[in-house]
Amino acid sequence: MATVNPSPGVSRLRVAVPAVATRVASELRLQIAEGALLPGTKLKEEALSEELGVSRNTVREAFAELASERLVVRQPNRGVFVASLEVSDIHDVYAVRRAIEVSAVRGGGSAESIAAVRAAVEEGKRAAEAGDSEGLGSANAHFHGALVAMAGSERLNVIMSQVLAEMRLFFHKASIAGGFYQDYLADNDQICRALEAGDNDLAAERLLSYLARSEEHQTAVHAS
Amino acid sequence: MATVNPSPGVSRLRVAVPAVATRVASELRLQIAEGALLPGTKLKEEALSEELGVSRNTVREAFAELASERLVVRQPNRGVFVASLEVSDIHDVYAVRRAIEVSAVRGGGSAESIAAVRAAVEEGKRAAEAGDSEGLGSANAHFHGALVAMAGSERLNVIMSQVLAEMRLFFHKASIAGGFYQDYLADNDQICRALEAGDNDLAAERLLSYLARSEEHQTAVHAS
DNA sequence: CCGACAGGAATGTTCAACAATTCAACAATC
DNA sequence: GATTGTTGAATTGTTGAACATTCCTGTCGG
Numbered sequence: 232m233a234t235v236n237p238s239p240g241v242s243r244l245r246v247a248v249p250a251v252a253t254r255v256a257s258e259l260r261l262q263i264a265e266g267a268l269l270p271g272t273k274l275k276e277e278a279l280s281e282e283l284g285v286s287r288n289t290v291r292e293a294f295a296e297l298a299s300e301r302l303v304v305r306q307p308n309r310g311v312f313v314a315s316l317e318v319s320d321i322h323d324v325y326a327v328r329r330a331i332e333v334s335a336v337r338g339g340g341s342a343e344s345i346a347a348v349r350a351a352v353e354e355g356k357r358a359a360e361a362g363d364s365e366g367l368g369s370a371n372a373h374f375h376g377a378l379v380a381m382a383g384s385e386r387l388n389v390i391m392s393q394v395l396a397e398m399r400l401f402f403h404k405a406s407i408a409g410g411f412y413q414d415y416l417a418d419n420d421q422i423c424r425a426l427e428a429g430d431n432d433l434a435a436e437r438l439l440s441y442l443a444r445s446e447e448h449q450t451a452v453h454a455s
Numbered sequence: 456m457a458t459v460n461p462s463p464g465v466s467r468l469r470v471a472v473p474a475v476a477t478r479v480a481s482e483l484r485l486q487i488a489e490g491a492l493l494p495g496t497k498l499k500e501e502a503l504s505e506e507l508g509v510s511r512n513t514v515r516e517a518f519a520e521l522a523s524e525r526l527v528v529r530q531p532n533r534g535v536f537v538a539s540l541e542v543s544d545i546h547d548v549y550a551v552r553r554a555i556e557v558s559a560v561r562g563g564g565s566a567e568s569i570a571a572v573r574a575a576v577e578e579g580k581r582a583a584e585a586g587d588s589e590g591l592g593s594a595n596a597h598f599h600g601a602l603v604a605m606a607g608s609e610r611l612n613v614i615m616s617q618v619l620a621e622m623r624l625f626f627h628k629a630s631i632a633g634g635f636y637q638d639y640l641a642d643n644d645q646i647c648r649a650l651e652a653g654d655n656d657l658a659a660e661r662l663l664s665y666l667a668r669s670e671e672h673q674t675a676v677h678a679s
Numbered sequence: 680c681c682g683a684c685a686g687g688a689a690t691g692t693t694c695a696a697c698a699a700t701t702c703a704a705c706a707a708t709c
Numbered sequence: 710g711a712t713t714g715t716t717g718a719a720t721t722g723t724t725g726a727a728c729a730t731t732c733c734t735g736t737c738g739g
Binding site: 250288291292295296299300301305307322323324326327329330331333334335382383384385386387390394 | 515516519550555614
Binding site for chain 1: 689
């Protein structure tokens with residue numbers, strides 16, 4: 232990590248950002264993920280500052296944070312809007328996923344990191360049995376996050392978490408299309424098995440095939 | 456790209472961010488890239504706001520932008536500092552490069568995008584003949600940027616440009632180690648040739664080997 | 680029907696103030 | 710003498726208000 236302080240031993244626990252703006256950003260991030268704020272919704276500075284009890288400047292800082300994550304889009308002199316992805320964005324996002332996830336899988340991982348992947352697979356199975364489609368979705372996100380985490384790169388983890396957050400922007404529409412997560416449970420299990428067997432190339436191949444199908448599915452849903 | 460405005464035809468040329476804060480961020484980004492602001496330097500809000508003739512709030516917005524690019528680090532109640540990379544960051548950055556660049560190379564590119572790669576190679580040769588080590592460095596950056604551009608993904612391009620900006624943070628120290636760019640000119644040419652011949656896997660293999668050596672080199676220089 | 684124009688609303692930017700935190704210097708204690 | 714309070718200056722965090730600028734709308738006139 233990038234540090235600067237020559238004096239060692241000081242607490243590194245706290246997150247390196249202003250507290251209030253971060254909380255505001257987190258709140259908005261949550262509402263976007265939950266679908267409470269739909270894509271295209273305009274976020275007015277003054278209304279939000281009143282509603283959350285913070286100043287306009289603080290709301291502004293939160294906007295800057297979310298904009299850097301592509302969760303909101305800033306239009307000069309017009310305001311910020313919850314990002315709404317076009318079909319071309321789908322391909323773009325999957326290009327990032329192909330690059331990052333496949334690279335991590337090809338590099339393999341430690342026993343612990345592979346165990347985390349397995350845990351995400353099992354989490355998905357339990358959610359499926361419970362008929363919890365919300366839980367299925369987040370288990371799937373955990374699975375792919377765990378894949379990337381195998382690489383042990385903080386930067387890749389951050390990129391992946393942002394990509395997953397972006398994907399939630401069009402998951403709401405897609406999940407209406409019915410239990411399509413079910414089909415992916417078997418895929419995840421197969422990928423995980425290949426990793427556990429140490430056959431990273433096979434895992435990568437299966438992952439690529441999964442990503443291709445997933446992208447196709449998302450594109451089809453959003454072509455309407 | 457994520458858009459929202461239903462009304463078509465309006466100018467999409469301008470960058471979707473406040474103008475002044477962006478200019479301040481660009482100025483600081485430039486000074487960091489040029490080495491005028493060395494890693495670890497503290498950036499004081501008030502001093503900068505006076506010097507640049509903008510308000511503290513605007514400086515603050517610029518800081519948020521640079522922090523999201525990891526060019527500066529924010530320490531709560533202490534201020535922002537020009538990021539200084541540790542040895543562990545080197546490996547982390549190269550993990551991102553391996554993922555993104557290799558993926559782009561494996562996917563190949565259009566004739567135009569490969570021509571851009573070739574152009575960067577030639578740019579490097581000219582700089583080498585002119586003894587312009589500064590130009591050699593930026594040609595090398597153009598080369599790797601062109602590799603990623605083959606994928607045609609806006610997100611990957613943004614990630615790559617940020618990674619290249621981060622690398623300049625430790626290039627200043629590394630370039631002292633003498634004309635080590637020279638060795639990479641041949642590598643770049645070989646990678647480009649493989650691409651032109653349509654042998655993407657060979658190009659990817661050569662790129663991986665290059666990245667491994669480059670990481671080793673950087674690590675050695677910074678181990679001191 | 681349409682272009683021009685005035686008015687309103689929202690954002691962009693600045694300024695000034697205060698609270699909270701950090702840091703360095705110094706005093707106090709063991 | 711070294712560690713531990715304590716104090717005070719300096720800097721950041723946050724707020725609130727003000728003004729400029731831009732966009733949007735709806736009306737008026739041709």
